[in-house]
Amino acid sequence: PKIVTLPGDGIGPEVTAAAVAVLREVAPDVTIEEHLIGGIAYDTHGDPFPQVTRDALKDADAVLLGTVGGAQDSAWNLLPRHLRPESGLLALRKALGCYANLRPVRVQPGLEHLSPLKAELARGVDILIVRELLGGVYFDGDRKIDGDTAYNTMRYTTPEVERVARVAFWAAEQRKGRVTSVDKANVLEVSELWRRDVTALRDREYRGIHLNHEYVDSVAMLIVSDPSRYDVIVTENLFGDILSDLAAVIPGSLGLMPSASLGDGAGLFEPIHGSAPDIAGKGIANPAAAIMSAGMLLRHGLKRPEGANQIDRAVALALREHPTRDLGGKADTQTFTRAVLSALE
Amino acid sequence: PKIVTLPGDGIGPEVTAAAVAVLREVAPDVTIEEHLIGGIAYDTHGDPFPQVTRDALKDADAVLLGTVGGAQDSAWNLLPRHLRPESGLLALRKALGCYANLRPVRVQPGLEHLSPLKAELARGVDILIVRELLGGVYFDGDRKIDGDTAYNTMRYTTPEVERVARVAFWAAEQRKGRVTSVDKANVLEVSELWRRDVTALRDREYRGIHLNHEYVDSVAMLIVSDPSRYDVIVTENLFGDILSDLAAVIPGSLGLMPSASLGDGAGLFEPIHGSAPDIAGKGIANPAAAIMSAGMLLRHGLKRPEGANQIDRAVALALREHPTRDLGGKADTQTFTRAVLSALE
Ligand SMILES: CC(C)[C@H](C(=O)O)[C@@H](O)C(=O)O
Ligand SMILES: CC(C)[C@H](C(=O)O)[C@@H](O)C(=O)O
Numbered sequence: 001p002k003i004v005t006l007p008g009d010g011i012g013p014e015v016t017a018a019a020v021a022v023l024r025e026v027a028p029d030v031t032i033e034e035h036l037i038g039g040i041a042y043d044t045h046g047d048p049f050p051q052v053t054r055d056a057l058k059d060a061d062a063v064l065l066g067t068v069g070g071a072q073d074s075a076w077n078l079l080p081r082h083l084r085p086e087s088g089l090l091a092l093r094k095a096l097g098c099y100a101n102l103r104p105v106r107v108q109p110g111l112e113h114l115s116p117l118k119a120e121l122a123r124g125v126d127i128l129i130v131r132e133l134l135g136g137v138y139f140d141g142d143r144k145i146d147g148d149t150a151y152n153t154m155r156y157t158t159p160e161v162e163r164v165a166r167v168a169f170w171a172a173e174q175r176k177g178r179v180t181s182v183d184k185a186n187v188l189e190v191s192e193l194w195r196r197d198v199t200a201l202r203d204r205e206y207r208g209i210h211l212n213h214e215y216v217d218s219v220a221m222l223i224v225s226d227p228s229r230y231d232v233i234v235t236e237n238l239f240g241d242i243l244s245d246l247a248a249v250i251p252g253s254l255g256l257m258p259s260a261s262l263g264d265g266a267g268l269f270e271p272i273h274g275s276a277p278d279i280a281g282k283g284i285a286n287p288a289a290a291i292m293s294a295g296m297l298l299r300h301g302l303k304r305p306e307g308a309n310q311i312d313r314a315v316a317l318a319l320r321e322h323p324t325r326d327l328g329g330k331a332d333t334q335t336f337t338r339a340v341l342s343a344l345e
Numbered sequence: 346p347k348i349v350t351l352p353g354d355g356i357g358p359e360v361t362a363a364a365v366a367v368l369r370e371v372a373p374d375v376t377i378e379e380h381l382i383g384g385i386a387y388d389t390h391g392d393p394f395p396q397v398t399r400d401a402l403k404d405a406d407a408v409l410l411g412t413v414g415g416a417q418d419s420a421w422n423l424l425p426r427h428l429r430p431e432s433g434l435l436a437l438r439k440a441l442g443c444y445a446n447l448r449p450v451r452v453q454p455g456l457e458h459l460s461p462l463k464a465e466l467a468r469g470v471d472i473l474i475v476r477e478l479l480g481g482v483y484f485d486g487d488r489k490i491d492g493d494t495a496y497n498t499m500r501y502t503t504p505e506v507e508r509v510a511r512v513a514f515w516a517a518e519q520r521k522g523r524v525t526s527v528d529k530a531n532v533l534e535v536s537e538l539w540r541r542d543v544t545a546l547r548d549r550e551y552r553g554i555h556l557n558h559e560y561v562d563s564v565a566m567l568i569v570s571d572p573s574r575y576d577v578i579v580t581e582n583l584f585g586d587i588l589s590d591l592a593a594v595i596p597g598s599l600g601l602m603p604s605a606s607l608g609d610g611a612g613l614f615e616p617i618h619g620s621a622p623d624i625a626g627k628g629i630a631n632p633a634a635a636i637m638s639a640g641m642l643l644r645h646g647l648k649r650p651e652g653a654n655q656i657d658r659a660v661a662l663a664l665r666e667h668p669t670r671d672l673g674g675k676a677d678t679q680t681f682t683r684a685v686l687s688a689l690e
Binding site: 084 | 435
């Protein structure tokens, strides 16, 4: 199998290198090809998602992404929108057809103290957020800024809702069998469609799943005040962007949060943290999320669950024995990566 | 001065009665007129915001609202959207021209233990969220559900952005002088307008204010992991809905969260908690948020800051000495209200 890595900007190259080292150990038969994306791709090719990268994806079985983007005051942010690093990421998602973004939020036993929540609330949290990634207000053609007016359109169609809901129901079947669908159906027509279609699909094909519906404002509250009530959460693109970042605070460090984006073709696997330009190049970034993303790549991209489990166990051990600075420890990127490598059985 | 009270549904009448008792004590010269809104207005007049209520608002100086809406499975939720209780509330906001919703989030000294956050994070939190209340995806005409497609439009104009930003800058002038404007400018054109116009207004008229811009997903994270970094937050309608409910968990009970909605005419003052149908009629609801909303009514609606301060002090005392059940105490609505009344100096 062939994997394309896109290290990107900031700490992306450092954490991707760590993930690649672990991948090579667990899946030595995999071919790895590195390409450019984001700001560095713009600097090199004048395009944050250049043709040479596009071409390389054609026969890839999975894509491992680092991070894209620069500091708030970076020159990249002064470019026209379609040339900015983030646009490269959005175009990549679109090109791969990755419509379902999976973000597991798990508090590791023994690491409850890292959470900003009281330990008794954080303990045992195990949520999977499934965010629709190609629709809603992100990609619709009808958008404009013109003089003193601007608008964007939040749009969904039934097929778009159903394909991502299927992923949520399928995931719930391997978990506790509960799905919470999140919308703002008391205000939005687009949420009315979302709720109707998710319900109909459950009634037709997933009768064993317990489905409930909650409003996005209410979920924002409950996910931090009573996180244990959730198993799988499924929601549209913008709500998913907000809620998944919010939920990511529960384990206490973004450095612990991997993600998988699945769709029609090759999946996209990436840590959810940003490019952290302030610590880029210093060798101190926590590579755990990138390494765990490589684990998700093995599980969902290459269907190698044993390899994924191996990585998860090794990361859990390394986190306890060699915590990085964001976790209050002292390990740098290399020390942590070595700890993972030597914990692999 | 004349105040219209709209007790509404669920626990609305109980908590409004408590707030009215306190108002009568602090501002005995005020005329109070009660009218219907929400589900009860629909049941009585076939309209959640009936003409008789509309008419009563014409010469009101301020409006004190309870809560609207029923349980998830309430018959009201099966009505066409424009007849549901929530639509009555949206129509009321529109009729009053209340474009700026102010939600203070304050952790009272000595009550840090109520927060789901660790006490050291909750301590001293004092944020004012200013939510735009009449624009964005909430009210725009261009919205539809039709067969297997649905959409809503998120729209803003420069005058809409400026008028609410002014309220935020004005509020910051009486506080720590810092405003964080929240958008999703890396994806949305409508956020690009928002950011541009907020910045231009600051540069033109509020040069003493420190303004920064953050993305909504990032604020969702930071507001619970590092709440002390914020002074005033200003944002558009939907982001404000989500973030203000989220921030409301910080003090530990929705029962402690008042709000004021200001605009062209009479202001609207309401607790942010819902109608809590499960405890309605039992006399155990916490009326603190409604009473504090009456305080905001005195401060912003009738320009009587001394009365507002009197109420705030009395509520703080009552909360410590007679906590209600949602706060882990035993006081019922009446006991708490009496405690506030007797703590008024
Ligand atoms: C960078 C940005 C466009 C992106 C998004 O909003 O999808 C990011 O916030 C994310 O969640 O991956
Ligand atoms: C009931 C609903 C329409 C309302 C809103 O979204 O504005 C509520 O959530 C609020 O925040 O007051």
